[in-house]
Amino acid sequence: xxxxxxxxxxxxxxxxxxxxxxxxxxxxxxxxxxxxxxxxxxxxxxxxxxxxxxxxxxxxxxxxxxxxxxxxxxxxxxxxxxxxxxxxxxxxxxxxxxxxxxxxxxxxxxxxxxxxxxxxxxxxxxxxxxxxxxxxxxxxxxxxxxxxxxxxxxxxxxxxxxxxxxxxx
Numbered sequence: 001x002x003x004x005x006x007x008x009x010x011x012x013x014x015x016x017x018x019x020x021x022x023x024x025x026x027x028x029x030x031x032x033x034x035x036x037x038x039x040x041x042x043x044x045x046x047x048x049x050x051x052x053x054x055x056x057x058x059x060x061x062x063x064x065x066x067x068x069x070x071x072x073x074x075x076x077x078x079x080x081x082x083x084x085x086x087x088x089x090x091x092x093x094x095x096x097x098x099x100x101x102x103x104x105x106x107x108x109x110x111x112x113x114x115x116x117x118x119x120x121x122x123x124x125x126x127x128x129x130x131x132x133x134x135x136x137x138x139x140x141x142x143x144x145x146x147x148x149x150x151x152x153x154x155x156x157x158x159x160x161x162x163x164x165x166x167x168x169x
Contacts, residue, residue: 001153002114003095005041006082007142009052009059011101012118015138018054028058031139037146038066040159044150046097049085051078053104078108086111099145101125101137116145 010016013034019027041048049070050063056073063071075081086096096112098105101121109115109128117129118141126132131148135141150156160166 001044001155002046002097002112004047004049004089004091005097005099005146006049006051006108006112007098008100008102008105009050009056010054011121011137012099013062013138013142015136016101017138026054026056026058028056028062029138030058030062031143033140034142035066036160036163037143038068039163040150040156041146042067043159043163044153044155051075051081051108053078078105079111082108082111097149099142114149116149117141118145 007013010018013030014028017029021027038048047069049072050059050068051072052059053076054073059073060071072081093111094113097114097116098109098112099116100109101118103122103124106124106128109125115129116131116133117125118133118135118137120136121129121132131145133141133144135144147156150159
């Protein structure tokens with residue numbers, strides 16, 4: 001099982017749209033279903049990281065709600081950043097999972113042992129993915145990918161039972 005899940009934002013946790021209000025503030029729409037994936041990952045000891053090239057207060061706010069361990073915005077060179085982070089934290093390829101959707105994620109994805117992507121990812125990402133969700137980015141794809149991975153590890157049902165206090169799952 002990997003130790004750290006890295007997740008892009010635009011096109012992955014959102015549908016990729018960029019919306020500005022009349023004051024120039026960037027607005028993002030997140031799918032609440034993705035929260036279950038983050039909470040489940042946390043429950044089984046997988047740390048989470050947001051790694052995105054854009055900076056947005058809405059992203060910071062949502063990641064606080066999801067209790068994401070590391071939030072890095074405005075990172076233009078994801079590969080150098082990730083290599084440095086892994087060196088500092090003694091993480092290897094097999095310790096990393098990555099969820100992304102577009103060309104700017106590919107090089108960083110190749111540093112990871114598990115790669116997942118939403119249904120509407122670019123073809124180049126789909127070619128290297130271990131799992132392609134049947135759900136589009138911003139509509140619960142991140143949860144679906146985490147669910148797939150934890151089911152493969154036979155952890156999903158017991159984990160969501162603990163997180164959501166569900167009986168009989």
